[in-house]
Amino acid sequence: MKLYYSPGACSLSPHIAMHEAGLAFEPVLASTKSHKLQDGTDYYGINPLGYVPMLELDDGTRLREGPAILQYIADLVPTKNLAPAAGTLQRYRLQEWLTFIGTEIHKGFSPLFNPAMPEEAKTISRDKLTSRFTWLDGELANKQYLMGDQFSVADGYLFTVTNWAKPTGVDLAGFANIQAWRTRVSERPAVQEAMKAEGLLK
Structure with a gap:
């Protein structure tokens, strides 16, 4: 998985969640000022909204919006108790x-x-x-x-x-x-x- 983030932005919360969950992921710096990745790639081509966070799954599926990403991460590792069970x-x-x-x-x-x-x-x-x-x-x-x-x-x-x-x-x-x-x-x-x-x- 890849987590697109910008230092200190709201993407820090899924960054924390990934470490709490113990999941392997690649952090990808996406500047909220230049909207470019470190290799010069236009971030708007990845996320048309231009903001972080965004989580890219191993199959290429992309998930936007911090609260949705947080719950997804929590549900990947239910034994970590980062979120109560769905339906409760x-x-x-x-x-x-x-x-x-x-x-x-x-x-x-x-x-x-x-x-x-x-x-x-x-x-x-x-x-x-x-x-x-x-x-x-x-x-x-x-x-x-x-x-x-x-x-x-x-x-x-x-x-x-x-x-x-x-x-x-x-x-x-x-x-x-x-x-x-x-x-x-x-x-x-x-x-x-x-x-x-x-x-x-x-």
């Missing part, structure tokens, strides 16, 4: 988290990366993110991970997007439960491995 209420809880992270947190950061976005709009985005983090901090009280005691692919996704807080001026300092959770996730060997592979850790 807990699986829908996972999908609930993945949807929340994708629509409320991930997309909430998007205006903050847009240099053309007026500062007033960025302030509105930061305020909305802060309200979401206030709720999330409460949800993480007395929990090791989003789903309870078990790390899931949703944790890797949330960790990835909360990494964007500092560079975009979103202050997480007041959220003790989020901070403690981030420390727990950051110390996982698979997370360290993925971040080192992307040049995010020395």
